[in-house]
Amino acid sequence: MSRLILALDVLEREKAIDIAKKTAPYLHAIKVGWPLVMNAGMEIVREISQFSRVICDFKVADIPNTTRLIVRSAKKYGASGIIVHSFVGRDSVRAAVEEAGEMDVFVVTEMSHPGALDFMQKHAEEMVKIARDEGARGIIAPATRPERLREIRKIAGELLILSPGVGAQGGKARDAIEAGADYIIVGRSIYNAENPALAAKELTEEIMGLENQ
Amino acid sequence: MSRLILALDVLEREKAIDIAKKTAPYLHAIKVGWPLVMNAGMEIVREISQFSRVICDFKVADIPNTTRLIVRSAKKYGASGIIVHSFVGRDSVRAAVEEAGEMDVFVVTEMSHPGALDFMQKHAEEMVKIARDEGARGIIAPATRPERLREIRKIAGELLILSPGVGAQGGKARDAIEAGADYIIVGRSIYNAENPALAAKELTEEIMGLENQ
Numbered sequence: 001m002s003r004l005i006l007a008l009d010v011l012e013r014e015k016a017i018d019i020a021k022k023t024a025p026y027l028h029a030i031k032v033g034w035p036l037v038m039n040a041g042m043e044i045v046r047e048i049s050q051f052s053r054v055i056c057d058f059k060v061a062d063i064p065n066t067t068r069l070i071v072r073s074a075k076k077y078g079a080s081g082i083i084v085h086s087f088v089g090r091d092s093v094r095a096a097v098e099e100a101g102e103m104d105v106f107v108v109t110e111m112s113h114p115g116a117l118d119f120m121q122k123h124a125e126e127m128v129k130i131a132r133d134e135g136a137r138g139i140i141a142p143a144t145r146p147e148r149l150r151e152i153r154k155i156a157g158e159l160l161i162l163s164p165g166v167g168a169q170g171g172k173a174r175d176a177i178e179a180g181a182d183y184i185i186v187g188r189s190i191y192n193a194e195n196p197a198l199a200a201k202e203l204t205e206e207i208m209g210l211e212n213q
Numbered sequence: 214m215s216r217l218i219l220a221l222d223v224l225e226r227e228k229a230i231d232i233a234k235k236t237a238p239y240l241h242a243i244k245v246g247w248p249l250v251m252n253a254g255m256e257i258v259r260e261i262s263q264f265s266r267v268i269c270d271f272k273v274a275d276i277p278n279t280t281r282l283i284v285r286s287a288k289k290y291g292a293s294g295i296i297v298h299s300f301v302g303r304d305s306v307r308a309a310v311e312e313a314g315e316m317d318v319f320v321v322t323e324m325s326h327p328g329a330l331d332f333m334q335k336h337a338e339e340m341v342k343i344a345r346d347e348g349a350r351g352i353i354a355p356a357t358r359p360e361r362l363r364e365i366r367k368i369a370g371e372l373l374i375l376s377p378g379v380g381a382q383g384g385k386a387r388d389a390i391e392a393g394a395d396y397i398i399v400g401r402s403i404y405n406a407e408n409p410a411l412a413a414k415e416l417t418e419e420i421m422g423l424e425n426q
Contacts, residue, residue: 011282033275033279034275038250038286039255039286041255042251042254058247059274059275061272061274062246062247064326064328066246066247069224069247070247077251087300087301087332088326088328088332089327089330089332111301113276113305115276115277115303117302118300118339119301119339119340120300120301
């Protein structure tokens, strides 16, 4: 069972579908964000969901009512998961989890860019606790700071940890898995590869190898 | 010149276009969010922009690169403004302003729901300063807490203040304007009115009356 998630950060519908189809056999899920949806419409979520789990990386950061509407729409189009922020507060995370039903909610607790140190990192532990208390399925925490990942793992309880930042951003799959990540999110190293399917296959096998050590 | 912004929080394309056309003469701009775009596609932004300024209330809360892609797309579809979060950090706000060019960037500094007290309100002043330093056009701060609005006005400098929360959420246009808001954002009281155009006209005249006092 693959522990690899593809961040499908391309803009063109055809390219997205092509890469998604080729790589899906080697993936746990495909993560789709706003730029692709703005360009290709929410139908892209439905199309990809025919052959892969789709996690909508919408980083929802709104009041509870709007959060519900966004979650409901993602679900309607066949997403298996959605990513929300908890910085906007406990009630918005609760609204997302309630509305999601069977769909998974993942909560952002840390991010990999420099600006994440301005406000977010100060509150990462509190945000993990909100995710845990409100029944989210997991959290998003970057592989680029494995020492932070290790701290977060300690308080995350049953929450899954999904780690972006492996590959082009400098994070190592090995470090993230060892620090407690459950799934590795990889983008450019797969979708920009000459052979995306092969890149996904090799990465998945590498992660499986780490598990068996 | 109207200082009223309609929060067009409906989901159906036809209803959105109908209300937008009828109310546009009495508005400064129309604010459109993700739920409508998910349902009707980004084309809705282009359609409404034919007869009104459109502010994309996307509450962008992502890394700088993804922020750029979202801002670029909103601009391509004819938006006159976009709303972004600053809790994700200064670099993301900077990326939005750089990418926006002539388009206005508005930064969320406070929100009206209870969860906004969990983390955001603690950092409101710092987020206003980021908006100011990075050249945003304005900030979003709710009319439901006029005492906070007054504090924010003091440090906001040249930034415009757009205040949601008037009407169904309990905020008063008078309180918000007196506390320093430049524009009032109203949703349900207009789009759920029996005559949305009349509701918009009366509200705009009420706000103009306040200015002249």
